[in-house]
Amino acid sequence: MADKEYTYSDVSEHASKKDLFLVVHDKVYNASSFVDEHPGGEEVLLDVGGQDATEAFEDVGHSDEAREILDGLLVGTLKRQEGDPKPKSYASGGSTATTSDTASIGVGLYAIILIGGVLAFGAYKYLAAQQDGQ
Numbered sequence: 001m002a003d004k005e006y007t008y009s010d011v012s013e014h015a016s017k018k019d020l021f022l023v024v025h026d027k028v029y030n031a032s033s034f035v036d037e038h039p040g041g042e043e044v045l046l047d048v049g050g051q052d053a054t055e056a057f058e059d060v061g062h063s064d065e066a067r068e069i070l071d072g073l074l075v076g077t078l079k080r081q082e083g084d085p086k087p088k089s090y091a092s093g094g095s096t097a098t099t100s101d102t103a104s105i106g107v108g109l110y111a112i113i114l115i116g117g118v119l120a121f122g123a124y125k126y127l128a129a130q131q132d133g134q
């Protein structure tokens with residue numbers, strides 16, 4: 001039934017190929033029948049089986065057709081409980097995109113700059129030491 005409520009732990013019990021639930025925007029979908037037909041491959045669906053796939057699904061930028069297929073797989077809604085993993089990549093209740101994607105790119109960028117800086121400093125020290133030795 002499409003109006004059944006599942007807790008996160010209910011959903012996490014359906015994580016095999018033949019019995020594959022996933023959560024997108026707090027709705028619970030049974031993707032078992034679709035795994036073999038997914039144009040993006042079965043691997044990615046199995047990866048998010050029994051979990052919140054919102055981020056993975058939205059990151060790909062699925063078409064309206066994909067969303068219609070998703071609608072057809074609906075089995076219920078997610079009943080959130082305290083201690084559940086937070087929904088990913090969208091503001092709860094909000095419709096606009098969050099900045100979390102840009103934020104994570106920013107953090108990655110800082111890490112690269114930092115590592116680059118450390119390497120450059122190391123190289124500089126090394127060269128300076130070599131010059132001293134001559």
Ligand code: HEM
Nearest residue numbers: 031039040044045048053056057060062063065066069070
């Ligand atoms: C039950 C949920 C899902 C449905 C119904 C679905 C449906 C589809 C459909 C119909 C397409 C064809 C392109 C389009 O119409 O947008 C597609 C492509 C794709 N999907 Fe999904 N998808 C689901 C979940 C996911 C998840 C969780 C991922 C994880 C990363 C994913 C990754 C992809 C990728 C990478 C493609 C592009 C394949 C290509 O262009 O070669 N999908 N999906």
